[in-house]
Amino acid sequence: MATLHLLSHTPFADSRFASCLPLLADSDALLLTGDATYALTAGTQPAAELERLPEQVAVFALEEDVQARALDALPARVQLLNYAAFVELTCRYERVNSWL
Numbered sequence: 001m002a003t004l005h006l007l008s009h010t011p012f013a014d015s016r017f018a019s020c021l022p023l024l025a026d027s028d029a030l031l032l033t034g035d036a037t038y039a040l041t042a043g044t045q046p047a048a049e050l051e052r053l054p055e056q057v058a059v060f061a062l063e064e065d066v067q068a069r070a071l072d073a074l075p076a077r078v079q080l081l082n083y084a085a086f087v088e089l090t091c092r093y094e095r096v097n098s099w100l
Contacts, residue, residue, distance in 0.1 A: 002027040004093035008034035011046040016099045021049055026056035029093065031086070033062040040066065042073050051075055062086060 005028060011017035017039060024030060030053075032039055039046035040061060050059060055077075063080040074080075081089060090096050 001094045002029075003095040003097050004029045004031060004090060006031050006033065006096065006098040007036035007039075008032075009099070010035035011039045017046055018049075020099050021053065024053060024057045026054055029058035029060060029089070031060040031062070031081070031089065033065050033086075035069075037061050037065045037069055037071060040071050040074050040078060047075065051077075060089065 003025070005020055005024065007017060007020060007030065009016050017036065020030070030050075038044075039050060041047055053059065058079065059075075059077050060079050060081050061074070063082055066074065066080060
């Protein structure tokens with residue numbers, strides 16, 4: 001069953017990011033919002049871990065949150081979404097798991 005995993009907390013403060021990644025199946029997707037977008041910062045351990053995910057795992061980030069944190073040079077595999085696309089994405093997956 002395909003699952004959309006939502007992360008909103010920084011990967012540098014607790015273990016949610018590290019706990020989530022090993023659970024991603026090939027049909028799953030990961031959406032980074034809020035401070036979780038800091039995982040996209042080039043040269044960091046979280047960015048390297050995202051790059052090592054299987055190609056089949058889709059990686060998304062909320063565009064507004066990426067811009068608010070002035071992140072640039074995002075990995076090519078990351079697809080930016082606006083809020084409307086975020087809502088549509090949640091409808092595409094059988095389950096949504098929010099890592100609160």
